[in-house]
Amino acid sequence: MSNFARVRPVGYRKGRAAIGEDPTRRYPIYAIKGGAPTLLEQRDEVARLLADDSYDGDVDELLQRADEITAQIEQANQRDARRRALQAATLPAGDPQPQGGSQRREEPGMQPDDRGNPGPVTxxxxxxxxxxxxxxxxxxxxxxxxxxxxxxxxxxxxxxxxxxxxxxxxxxxxxxxxxxxxxxxxxxxxxxxxxxxxxxxxxxxxxxxxxKAAVVAEGADKPMSxxxxxxxxxxxxxxxxxxxxxxxxxxxxxxxxxxxxxxxxxxxxxxxxxxxxxxxxxxxxxxxxxxxxxxxxxxxxxxxxxxxxxxxxxxxxxxxxxxxxxxxxxxxxxxxxxxxxxxxxxxxxxxxxxxxxxxxxxxxxxxxxxxxxxxxxxxxxxxxxxxxxxxxxxxxxxxxxxxxxxxxxxxxxxxxxxxxxxxxxxxxxxxxxxxxxxxxxx
Structure with a gap:
């Protein structure tokens, strides 16, 4: 079995097949060795293809793939924002701490600042x-x-x-x-x-x-303060x-x-x-x-x-x-x-x-x-x-x-x-x- 991962390519190009190959076969734009491409790699590749005037593949499929990657990136950003907000959230005084496991005690001087950042504020x-x-x-x-x-x-x-x-x-x-x-x-x-x-x-x-600012007639000398x-x-x-x-x-x-x-x-x-x-x-x-x-x-x-x-x-x-x-x-x-x-x-x-x-x-x-x-x-x-x-x-x-x-x-x-x-x-x-x-x- 090939060392290249079997992944869905982001687009295909129509081209002349090599000798002995099926002339109707379309080959992938790239192959990722050792694993599937990351979202950033997929984004960059699709962006390159969209900017390529000589691209003769399925444009509708390319546009659909661009929308899918955009949605995945937005979802990842939302998850990261929710994670940061959750980490910055604190219970009001007197509320019970979560049950189970050891409870983490905030040492003096280790509290986050008013924006949730871990840096010192005093x-x-x-x-x-x-x-x-x-x-x-x-x-x-x-x-x-x-x-x-x-x-x-x-x-x-x-x-x-x-x-x-x-x-x-x-x-x-x-x-x-x-x-x-x-x-x-x-x-x-x-x-x-x-x-x-x-x-x-x-x-x-x-x-x-x-x-000494004053209203001056047209052509008259201006006063000096x-x-x-x-x-x-x-x-x-x-x-x-x-x-x-x-x-x-x-x-x-x-x-x-x-x-x-x-x-x-x-x-x-x-x-x-x-x-x-x-x-x-x-x-x-x-x-x-x-x-x-x-x-x-x-x-x-x-x-x-x-x-x-x-x-x-x-x-x-x-x-x-x-x-x-x-x-x-x-x-x-x-x-x-x-x-x-x-x-x-x-x-x-x-x-x-x-x-x-x-x-x-x-x-x-x-x-x-x-x-x-x-x-x-x-x-x-x-x-x-x-x-x-x-x-x-x-x-x-x-x-x-x-x-x-x-x-x-x-x-x-x-x-x-x-x-x-x-x-x-x-x-x-x-x-x-x-x-x-x-x-x-x-």
Whole structure:
């Protein structure tokens, strides 16, 4: 018997038979050695025949075969899509697990992301899944290793080089489901390749002073806007870091390890980042928006009795008059408490807060509200954050673990360190307004 598989050919050609063969016999287009042709091979062959103008076989049969292959490929694609959807499906909390056989327990850090992909979605998950941690444990937890995790924020575009002009992305990033909305989430975020950051800061003042656009009669000279003034700012990316001790036994437990990373290290970096973005001195620290020359200010005049709710609204108007529409306001939790609990003469709250849904977005006068203890009580920062500043990041959150620290080795204790490098470029100070709630004194 021949080694060639007996398969249905996708088409035949009429041709002259060899000597001794039946002249009426039609021979197959191809023969597959060792097995039937795959769907892709059949598809490619039929496509070739359909494109062959010299093909003199049964065209109707060829068309029918093309339809059959198309249907089979579509069915295979549907099966694959259903398989992926089934693998991504999870039972709601409290539902019984399938009976029979051993039940698979999802280890901490091994859950899929919201799209069903197996990749890590947090810094801690990236760390506990890393091959470096597996090797560190297998090597008796000796030595040192690091894992960097950089998550691109939704709605922004990152780049590996410093662009000449940044792309501004409108809107506000969605609230992180694990932590409160951070000041850093309000800014445009870009990636830097170097350690030195240079950018142009617009010191031209309000647009109304240099915008000379006007209606011009035919043939008349056009006005020139200006003057424009810019300062070249040169600074460096700053490192924010801290570490905590952890026992070797805790380092073997993925749940405890993720708790240390997310609950202490990562959140500590985010909190410090917020404080730096607001009040950094710009020299030994990151550049803070509140310490940047040229930002606007608003304070109720002498004798004014406006409540904080009204003060924020008037400051918003000042930002709009500067032609930089505000998008968010950052304030201390105590000031936000005063606004939410403010009552009118009838004892009705002036701000209608959804107290039954703490996870609902917090807004005031159409502005996103970020509350943080990094902002001093009695003050607030209002502005168009994406328009006015960019957070440049050289290094995402990097987690390092080592047993080489003082006498920790003999104490059976390891060290976990978290760090990141970044700085803020406040290139348009006029986009921000610092609010002082207390009325000015004579």
């Amino acid at each position: 810094v801690a998950e990236a760390f506990v899944r890393s091959a470096a941690l597996e090797h560190f444990r297998a090597n008796g937890k000796q030595g040192k290793f690091a894992v960097e995790h950089r998550a691109a924020p939704a709605g922004t575009v990152t780049t590996g080089t410093q662009p000449q002009q940044n792309t501004r992305v409108p809107g506000i990033l969605p609230q992180n489901p694990d932590f409160p909305l951070l000041v850093a989430n309000l800014l445009d975020r870009q990636t830097s390749d170097g350690t030195t950051l240079e950018y142009m800061r617009d010191t031209s003042g309000p647009q109304s002073t240099w915008n 200006g003057p424009f003034t810019f300062d070249l700012i040169t600074t460096t990316l700053k490192t924010v870091a801290h570490w905590v001790p952890i026992t070797r036994q805790a380092a073997d437990d993925n749940g405890q390890l993720m708790g240390y990373i997310n609950g202490r290290l990562t959140y500590g970096l985010e909190y410090k980042m917020d404080r730096e973005i607001l009040t950094g001195n710009g020299t030994t620290e990151m550049q803070g928006i509140l310490t940047t020359p040229g930002i606007g200010t608003y304070q109720p005049p002498v004798g004014n009795t406006d409540v904080k709710l009204i003060t924020v609204r008037k400051a918003k108007t000042q930002g709009e008059l500067a032609l930089y529409p505000p998008t968010a306001v950052v304030m201390n939790p105590m000031d936000w408490q005063d606004i939410e609990l403010d009552e009118d003469q009838n004892g009705q709250f002036r701000v209608i807060a959804n107290v039954t849904d703490p996870g609902a977005p917090t807004r005031l006068w159409g502005l996103t509200v970020v509350t943080t203890v990094a902002m001093a009580a009695g003050t607030a920062l209002l502005g168009g954050f994406r328009t006015g500043a960019t957070l440049w990041e050289r290094q995402g959150i990097t987690i390092l673990m080592t047993d080489s620290h003082a006498d920790y080795f003999t104490a059976n204790t390891l060290v976990i360190l978290a760090e990141r490098r970044a700085n803020v470029a406040v290139h348009t100070p006029q986009a921000f307004v610092k609010i002082t709630f207390a009325a000015a004194t004579a």
